[in-house]
Amino acid sequence: LIALGGDTEGPYHLYFADGSTVTAHKVILALPHTTLREVDIQHNIWNSFSAGKQTLIRSLAMASSNKVQLQFDRKFFLDPYTSANGVRVDPNGDIYTDPGIDTVNCAWDEATGQYRQNPSDKGLMVCFPSGERAAAMHSTGLNVPAHPRDIDLFTAQLEQVIPGATASLSGGGSKPATYRALASNWDRNYWSRGAYASFHPGQWTSTHGAGQEIVGSNLHFAGEYTDVENGGFLEGAVTSGERAAREVYRSL
Numbered sequence: 001l002i003a004l005g006g007d008t009e010g011p012y013h014l015y016f017a018d019g020s021t022v023t024a025h026k027v028i029l030a031l032p033h034t035t036l037r038e039v040d041i042q043h044n045i046w047n048s049f050s051a052g053k054q055t056l057i058r059s060l061a062m063a064s065s066n067k068v069q070l071q072f073d074r075k076f077f078l079d080p081y082t083s084a085n086g087v088r089v090d091p092n093g094d095i096y097t098d099p100g101i102d103t104v105n106c107a108w109d110e111a112t113g114q115y116r117q118n119p120s121d122k123g124l125m126v127c128f129p130s131g132e133r134a135a136a137m138h139s140t141g142l143n144v145p146a147h148p149r150d151i152d153l154f155t156a157q158l159e160q161v162i163p164g165a166t167a168s169l170s171g172g173g174s175k176p177a178t179y180r181a182l183a184s185n186w187d188r189n190y191w192s193r194g195a196y197a198s199f200h201p202g203q204w205t206s207t208h209g210a211g212q213e214i215v216g217s218n219l220h221f222a223g224e225y226t227d228v229e230n231g232g233f234l235e236g237a238v239t240s241g242e243r244a245a246r247e248v249y250r251s252l
Contacts, residue, residue, distance in 0.1 A: 001031065003040040008048045010218040026251070028244045030222040033060050033211075034193040045215065052210030053221075060203065060225060062194020063232070065130040066137055067184045068146055068154050069110060071171070075123035076164030077109060093125075095161050104157040105133070122170065127154040139183030146181035196232040197225035212243065217251065220244040 093109025171180025211226030227236035
């Protein structure tokens with residue numbers, strides 16, 4: 001979608017990059033705010049947006065966060081161990097460290113709660129780099145085979161926190177990296193330009209609820225950034241779509 005025109009109450013004219021045009025009496029805009037701000041919205045429609053909605057579209061940021069999912073031959077991250085200073089550690093699969101420390105700052109056991117239904121000796125860990133660490137990733141795309149350099153880096157960082165990561169990594173030897181790790185680089189995703197909505201100080205209170213406001217009677221909005229309960233999560237994207245569908249249905 002490159003442009004939106006028409007009357008404030010509809011019908012609306014939607015212009016697409018392939019040259020096609022669609023005219024509709026009701027529209028649901030489910031674009032992320034980072035790409036919606038690049039759509040040429042006709043002045044009369046844009047001026048009917050509330051100040052809060054305009055602020056969200058123009059300036060709401062996206063979090064810089066990516067994921068690397070590593071498969072291990074065993075759940076080393078649940079094994080008790082003794083730290084370098086002699087303290088017994090009983091890990092639960094969750095890892096949080098101070099920013100700036102040269103280890104993985106955030107990681108977790110991806111299969112928590114699934115072991116009873118699907119027993120397995122193997123384990124999955126998700127590394128969640130953000131900021132500069134996300135920008136430095138070599139992997140590109142979403143749910144793609146992780147770049148070998150990312151696999152080596154995050155395995156080594158996990159090893160510093162919970163011993164056993166290197167020895168337990170699946171896919172070693174003759175197996176290619178595609179067997180043992182997937183990566184998602186949201187920072188470089190053309191359609192999202194980031195991972196999820198990131199509110200700056202003051203934006204949450206000044207724009208609360210504006211994302212889901214209906215413009216006129218027939219222009220609706222969906223997407224995780226519009227959901228006040230589960231923004232930033234898949235649940236927010238799903239429930240916002242359900243909300244927008246109900247709005248359209250009830251207006252018919």
